[in-house]
Amino acid sequence: MGVSGYPEGHPLVAADELDRALLAKQPLSSYVVTQMCFDPGAVLGWIGHARELGVRLPVHVGIAGAVDRLKLLRVAGRIGVGTSLRFLRRHQGGARLLRPSGYRPDRLLEELAPNVIPGQSAVAGLHVYTLGDVATTERWRREMLDQFTEGDGHG
Secondary structure, three states, X not given: OXXXXXXXXXXXXXXXXXXXXXXXXXXXXXXXXXOOOOOHHHHHHHHHHHHHHOOOOOEEEEEEOOEEHHHHHHHHHHHXXXXXXXXXXXXXXXXXXXXXXXXXXXXXXXXXXXXXXXOOOXXXXXXXXXXXXXXXXXXXXXXXXXXXXXXXXXX
Protein backbone atom coordinates (compact mmCIF):
# COMPACT_ATOMS: atom_id res chain seq x y z
CA MET A 1 0.00 0.00 0.00
CA GLY A 2 1.26 3.48 -0.80
CA VAL A 3 1.16 6.76 1.05
CA SER A 4 0.90 10.27 -0.41
CA GLY A 5 3.72 12.79 -0.51
CA TYR A 6 3.30 16.51 -1.12
CA PRO A 7 6.35 18.21 -2.68
CA GLU A 8 4.51 21.55 -2.70
CA GLY A 9 2.62 21.07 0.52
CA HIS A 10 -1.12 20.73 0.89
CA PRO A 11 -3.54 23.68 0.75
CA LEU A 12 -5.43 22.49 3.85
CA VAL A 13 -2.75 20.77 5.97
CA ALA A 14 0.30 22.36 7.63
CA ALA A 15 3.74 21.09 6.60
CA ASP A 16 4.60 19.74 10.06
CA GLU A 17 1.32 17.79 10.14
CA LEU A 18 2.14 16.28 6.74
CA ASP A 19 5.58 15.28 8.03
CA ARG A 20 4.14 13.61 11.14
CA ALA A 21 1.49 11.79 9.10
CA LEU A 22 4.07 10.50 6.62
CA LEU A 23 6.29 9.18 9.41
CA ALA A 24 3.32 7.59 11.18
CA LYS A 25 2.16 5.84 7.99
CA GLN A 26 5.62 4.64 6.96
CA PRO A 27 5.45 1.31 8.88
CA LEU A 28 2.15 0.51 7.14
CA SER A 29 3.28 1.47 3.63
CA SER A 30 5.57 0.05 0.99
CA TYR A 31 6.08 3.21 -1.10
CA VAL A 32 5.30 6.92 -1.46
CA VAL A 33 3.53 8.48 -4.45
CA THR A 34 3.92 12.23 -4.76
CA GLN A 35 1.24 14.66 -5.71
CA MET A 36 1.42 15.73 -9.35
CA CYS A 37 4.28 18.20 -9.68
CA PHE A 38 5.90 20.00 -12.61
CA ASP A 39 8.98 21.36 -10.84
CA PRO A 40 11.85 18.86 -10.57
CA GLY A 41 13.54 21.05 -7.95
CA ALA A 42 10.48 20.90 -5.71
CA VAL A 43 10.27 17.11 -6.07
CA LEU A 44 13.95 16.50 -5.37
CA GLY A 45 13.94 18.99 -2.49
CA TRP A 46 10.94 17.25 -0.95
CA ILE A 47 12.58 13.84 -1.29
CA GLY A 48 15.69 15.19 0.45
CA HIS A 49 13.51 16.59 3.25
CA ALA A 50 11.66 13.28 3.60
CA ARG A 51 14.98 11.42 3.84
CA GLU A 52 16.17 13.85 6.54
CA LEU A 53 12.98 13.10 8.48
CA GLY A 54 13.76 9.39 8.32
CA VAL A 55 11.46 8.31 5.50
CA ARG A 56 13.11 5.37 3.75
CA LEU A 57 10.26 4.27 1.49
CA PRO A 58 10.81 4.25 -2.28
CA VAL A 59 9.33 7.36 -3.90
CA HIS A 60 7.31 7.28 -7.11
CA VAL A 61 7.16 10.80 -8.55
CA GLY A 62 3.68 11.87 -9.63
CA ILE A 63 3.64 13.43 -13.08
CA ALA A 64 0.86 14.43 -15.45
CA GLY A 65 0.69 12.25 -18.52
CA ALA A 66 0.21 13.45 -22.08
CA VAL A 67 -3.06 15.30 -21.58
CA ASP A 68 -5.06 18.27 -22.84
CA ARG A 69 -3.42 21.47 -21.56
CA LEU A 70 -6.64 23.21 -20.58
CA LYS A 71 -7.80 20.17 -18.63
CA LEU A 72 -4.40 20.06 -16.95
CA LEU A 73 -4.67 23.71 -15.93
CA ARG A 74 -8.14 23.14 -14.45
CA VAL A 75 -7.13 20.05 -12.51
CA ALA A 76 -3.84 21.52 -11.28
CA GLY A 77 -5.64 24.58 -9.96
CA ARG A 78 -8.24 22.43 -8.25
CA ILE A 79 -5.78 20.15 -6.46
CA GLY A 80 -3.54 22.97 -5.27
CA VAL A 81 -0.32 22.63 -7.24
CA GLY A 82 -0.15 26.37 -7.87
CA THR A 83 3.58 26.84 -7.31
CA SER A 84 4.34 24.03 -9.70
CA LEU A 85 1.83 25.38 -12.20
CA ARG A 86 3.59 28.76 -12.15
CA PHE A 87 6.88 26.92 -12.75
CA LEU A 88 5.31 25.16 -15.73
CA ARG A 89 3.99 28.43 -17.18
CA ARG A 90 7.42 30.06 -16.87
CA HIS A 91 9.26 27.16 -18.47
CA GLN A 92 6.73 26.27 -21.16
CA GLY A 93 5.57 29.79 -21.98
CA GLY A 94 2.16 30.93 -20.78
CA ALA A 95 0.72 31.42 -24.27
CA ARG A 96 1.91 28.02 -25.46
CA LEU A 97 0.46 26.36 -22.36
CA LEU A 98 -2.98 27.78 -23.18
CA ARG A 99 -3.05 26.41 -26.73
CA PRO A 100 -5.50 23.56 -27.28
CA SER A 101 -2.70 21.07 -27.94
CA GLY A 102 -1.62 18.50 -25.39
CA TYR A 103 0.90 18.72 -22.57
CA ARG A 104 3.76 16.22 -22.62
CA PRO A 105 6.00 15.71 -19.58
CA ASP A 106 9.17 15.18 -21.66
CA ARG A 107 11.01 18.23 -20.30
CA LEU A 108 10.22 17.31 -16.70
CA LEU A 109 11.58 13.81 -17.25
CA GLU A 110 14.72 15.18 -18.92
CA GLU A 111 15.35 17.34 -15.85
CA LEU A 112 14.66 14.48 -13.40
CA ALA A 113 16.66 11.87 -15.35
CA PRO A 114 20.14 12.77 -14.00
CA ASN A 115 18.78 12.12 -10.50
CA VAL A 116 17.38 8.69 -11.31
CA ILE A 117 20.08 6.05 -10.98
CA PRO A 118 18.77 2.48 -10.62
CA GLY A 119 19.54 1.12 -7.18
CA GLN A 120 21.08 4.39 -5.99
CA SER A 121 18.40 7.00 -6.47
CA ALA A 122 15.72 8.34 -4.18
CA VAL A 123 13.33 8.16 -7.14
CA ALA A 124 12.05 4.60 -7.52
CA GLY A 125 9.76 5.30 -10.44
CA LEU A 126 6.93 7.37 -11.81
CA HIS A 127 3.23 7.49 -11.12
CA VAL A 128 1.55 8.91 -14.21
CA TYR A 129 -1.72 10.78 -13.69
CA THR A 130 -3.66 10.33 -16.93
CA LEU A 131 -6.52 12.69 -16.02
CA GLY A 132 -8.79 10.38 -17.97
CA ASP A 133 -6.71 10.41 -21.15
CA VAL A 134 -5.29 6.91 -20.90
CA ALA A 135 -4.89 6.27 -24.64
CA THR A 136 -2.89 9.44 -25.35
CA THR A 137 -0.73 8.93 -22.28
CA GLU A 138 -0.05 5.31 -23.22
CA ARG A 139 1.01 6.37 -26.75
CA TRP A 140 3.35 8.94 -25.22
CA ARG A 141 4.73 6.33 -22.77
CA ARG A 142 5.47 3.91 -25.60
CA GLU A 143 7.18 6.66 -27.61
CA MET A 144 9.36 7.53 -24.61
CA LEU A 145 10.27 3.87 -24.05
CA ASP A 146 11.12 3.49 -27.75
CA GLN A 147 13.41 6.55 -27.56
CA PHE A 148 15.05 5.17 -24.43
CA THR A 149 15.72 1.74 -25.90
CA GLU A 150 17.04 3.26 -29.15
CA GLY A 151 19.36 5.53 -27.18
CA ASP A 152 20.90 2.83 -24.98
CA GLY A 153 22.08 0.54 -27.76
CA HIS A 154 19.42 -2.09 -27.08
CA GLY A 155 16.82 -0.94 -29.62
